[in-house]
Amino acid sequence: MSKVVAITGAARGIGLATARALKAKGATVVIGDIDEAAVKEAARSLGVPGLPVDVTSRESFTAFLDAAEESAGRLDVVINNAGIMPIGPVTGESDADARRCLDVNVHGVMLGTKLALDRMLPRGAGHVVNVASVAGITFTPGLALYNASKAAVVGFTEATRLEVRDRGVHVSAVLPTFTNTELVAGTRSPKGQKNCEPEDVAAAIVELIGRPRPQVVVPEKLGRQVRLSALFPERVRQAVARRLGLDKIFLEYDPDARKGYDARIRTGS
Known part of the structure; x- marks a missing residue:
């Protein structure tokens, strides 16, 4: 893959795994992160x-x-x-957390997309990939702020894609499910389900760049399940959510296990 790729939020997690996977495929990669010390260390490890x-x-x-x-x-x-993921009861979310989440998750994606398009549209080539989440199309108690931010990313990405689709530039959204990164610290997986690893999401992004599509859900089979569940009555969807424990996962969590992550996303480091 002889492409030049820039990735934000790449000092750890999905971003770092994606950088590693793309470099292994022959891409030229540049990573960025607000945590300057962490991104420099990650860059050294990747070369x-x-x-x-x-x-x-x-x-x-x-x-x-x-x-x-x-x-x-x-x-x-x-x-x-x-992106960042504050969790907990909606009445417990501070205004500062709400602003920070929307500023990073929504405005950050919008800004990055616009700045990329400014470079790509004049030459009629390029690809913008926005990492959203399954949380942007399925909604969960205790995740209202994050749900809202990722729903905005899904909508923004699709509208932008339609606007520029005949101008040679691809715009895509990637929607991972629960992934084993700091974002899910202190929470548990849905009953009977296994979290994705960052490498799973990275592999999907690599494939998407090689074969552009509007939207990719990770894992792919979950996308089919989500589309099917939309056909069920509300009471059935709620019963399934309770059986999986989705009604409590982000309300009954270990706050001590999230202290480090919460402090970092609030200080912007």
Whole structure:
């Protein structure tokens, strides 16, 4: 794969796994993250450029993309992966958490998409990949803020795709299910289900870049299940959710296990 790819939120988790998978396929990769120390360490481990980027700042995001192109060449793909996941009862979510979540998860993706399109549309080529979540199409108690942010990403990505689809640029959304990263610290998996690994999502992104499509759910079979469940009556969907424990997963969690993650997403590091 002879593409130049920039990835945000790539110091850890899905972003780092994606960078590793793309580099293994021969892509030229540049990673960015708001945690400058972590992204530099990740970059050293991969042997790629690692740069600081605050996706909520146009100045910072522009500087990141400029530096990526200076070091690696014209960008073929921009992956907007940076995101945070506060959890808990909706009445317990602070206004500050709400603003921060929407600023990173929604405005950060919108900004990254617009800045990428500014570079790609004039030449009629490129691919923007926005990492959303199954939480953007299925909704869960204790996850209202994150659900809202990822639903916005799904809607924004699809509308943007339709707007530019005849201009040579692809815009895609990736919707992973529960994935074993810091985002799910202190929670448990749905009963009878296994979380994805970051490498599973990375593999799906690599495939998507090789064969662009509007939207990919990870794992793929879950996408079929979600579409099928939409045909069921509400009472059936609720019964299934209770059986899987989805009605309590993000309400009954271990706050101590999330302390480090919560502190980091609130301080922007």
